Amino acid sequence: MSYWHDSAPDYPGGREGWLPKKVEVAVIGGGLAGLLTAYLLGEAGIDTVVLERRALGEGQTGNTTGKITCQTGLIYRKLENTRGASDARLYAEAQTDAITSFRNIIESERIACDLEQLPAILYTRESPSLLEEEAISARRAGIRAELKRRTALPFDVAAALAYPGQAQFHPIKFLMGIAPRVKFYQGLGVVGVHGRTILTDDGQEMEAEKIVFACHYPFKNLPGMFFTRLHQSISYGIAVSGIPPLDGMYYGIDPDGISMRSHGNVLLMIGGGHRTGEWGKNPDTGLRVLEEAAERYYPRPHIISRWAGQDCMPPDGLPLIGEYSPLRPNWFVATGFHKWGMTGSMIAAKVIRDKILGKRNPVEKLVRPNRFGGDTLRAMGKETGYAVSGLSKRIFLPPAEVADELAPGTAGVVFRGGEKTAAYRDSAGELHTTSPYCTHMGCELAWNPDTKTWDCPCHGSRFSPDGKVLDAPAVKPLENGQDPSDKTHERKPT
Numbered sequence: 212m213s214y215w216h217d218s219a220p221d222y223p224g225g226r227e228g229w230l231p232k233k234v235e236v237a238v239i240g241g242g243l244a245g246l247l248t249a250y251l252l253g254e255a256g257i258d259t260v261v262l263e264r265r266a267l268g269e270g271q272t273g274n275t276t277g278k279i280t281c282q283t284g285l286i287y288r289k290l291e292n293t294r295g296a297s298d299a300r301l302y303a304e305a306q307t308d309a310i311t312s313f314r315n316i317i318e319s320e321r322i323a324c325d326l327e328q329l330p331a332i333l334y335t336r337e338s339p340s341l342l343e344e345e346a347i348s349a350r351r352a353g354i355r356a357e358l359k360r361r362t363a364l365p366f367d368v369a370a371a372l373a374y375p376g377q378a379q380f381h382p383i384k385f386l387m388g389i390a391p392r393v394k395f396y397q398g399l400g401v402v403g404v405h406g407r408t409i410l411t412d413d414g415q416e417m418e419a420e421k422i423v424f425a426c427h428y429p430f431k432n433l434p435g436m437f438f439t440r441l442h443q444s445i446s447y448g449i450a451v452s453g454i455p456p457l458d459g460m461y462y463g464i465d466p467d468g469i470s471m472r473s474h475g476n477v478l479l480m481i482g483g484g485h486r487t488g489e490w491g492k493n494p495d496t497g498l499r500v501l502e503e504a505a506e507r508y509y510p511r512p513h514i515i516s517r518w519a520g521q522d523c524m525p526p527d528g529l530p531l532i533g534e535y536s537p538l539r540p541n542w543f544v545a546t547g548f549h550k551w552g553m554t555g556s557m558i559a560a561k562v563i564r565d566k567i568l569g570k571r572n573p574v575e576k577l578v579r580p581n582r583f584g585g586d587t588l589r590a591m592g593k594e595t596g597y598a599v600s601g602l603s604k605r606i607f608l609p610p611a612e613v614a615d616e617l618a619p620g621t622a623g624v625v626f627r628g629g630e631k632t633a634a635y636r637d638s639a640g641e642l643h644t645t646s647p648y649c650t651h652m653g654c655e656l657a658w659n660p661d662t663k664t665w666d667c668p669c670h671g672s673r674f675s676p677d678g679k680v681l682d683a684p685a686v687k688p689l690e691n692g693q694d695p696s697d698k699t700h701e702r703k704p705t
């Protein structure tokens with residue numbers, strides 16, 4: 212659980228009872244994008260239901276930094292170069308509008324979510340020219356951008372670029388404020404979507420005129436084929452208590468850069484990221500990187516939370532929002548936020564609301580899911596390579612471990628009963644075994660010792676040691692793992 216869950220009050224829970232048989236719009240995924248979409252549709256008088264497999268915020272919203280900002284990494288120079296100045300301006304306007312919309316909702320709904328206005332600050336220790344160029348492009352896009360040499364960080368920087376007037380909040384408290392305003396069902400997983408019919412993991416069926424996939428990674432392979440152009444990246448977070456608040460939200464642009472923000476006297480440090488399923492491939496990644504940084508910069512740091520989160524990475528840095536596929540005009544998708552899920556979610560909610568209402572949204576052309584430029588085609592080739600590699604490990608990579616030799620707290624792919632088996636020995640010495648093959652498309656899984664999960668290098672599904680699905684696109688548990696008939700979320704009719 213992340214710091215945000217640790218520091219939020221208990222949420223009493225979503226709706227109970229049976230789903231309606233029919234609804235105008237069903238939103239799959241009760242994170243920020245899903246709840247905002249339902250909220251805006253509800254404002255427009257559209258009957259909307261949200262289905263969330265887990266508890267409120269247990270997906271990726273609870274793992275973010277909670278920065279609400281138009282500063283989404285080094286994006287404006289890239290947009291100018293690839294799409295032109297007017298599209299860079301359009302992106303900036305959509306981001307700025309999203310910040311305003313957050314403020315308006317928080318104010319009108321009186322949501323106590325620790326909203327603060329602060330600058331968002333990019334920093335570098337090695338490439339000041341990148342920030343100088345970004346400043347020029349950001350200003351051309353209409354953003355106030357100020358270059359600085361000094362910051363409040365506990366180390367020297369070569370340059371920093373501040374965007375004043377941004378915001379940060381407590382993402383779980385915000386969700387808790389918005390969830391009661393929508394028809395939110397939690398603990399109810401969607402296991403199938405066929406046309407207008409949604410099937411849930413407790414055997415219910417619901418008809419929806421429109422269906423919105425706001426479930427982080429779209430799990431329907433066809434149509435859409437998002438797996439050919441989206442991968443997932445995992446990042447780690449720690450919360451250190453007793454640190455005086457920073458003067459802004461910091462984001463490091465160097466390969467080993469750490470993102471930092473404060474929440475009162477707690478400092479959040481995010482970084483150590485890598486492609487999901489590749490823990491240990493690069494020694495400069497993982498939770499240890501953050502723990503060492505905290506030791507380096509703060510005497511005897513008191514780390515109160517450790518966690519990891521996943522981001523869907525689109526090929527060109529822009530999210531994928533809009534029609535799922537021309538073959539399914541009543542399905543919509545919000546994904547690929549590229550580590551910037553706060554403003555991305557608000558933009559998604561607005562674009563999808565407008566599409567459902569038949570209104571044109573100017574930013575729609577930038578984020579439409581079915582765009583196939585050079586970046587996308589290159590990504591498709593790369594993702595195919597990952598899939599081939601992940602599948603070929605099934606046959607050609609021999610097991611690296613012997614089950615009897617696994618020490619407590621370690622895991623590996625072993626031979627058991629003549630078959631490859633994913634095995635984890637917990638700290639009490641008990642062995643947990645399951646299939647090592649992802650139920651999305653069959654790639655061989657890899658162990659992540661920081662999160663104690665089986666992670667898929669192909670498209671980023673993640674599973675618990677007993678095979679339970681933690682992250683899509685997989686929706687089925689691992690074979691020989693968690694009993695699929697184990698309905699821990701089973702509910703009775705009221």
Ligand code: FES
Binds near residue numbers: 649650672683
């Ligand atoms: Fe696609 Fe595992 S997530 S094969």
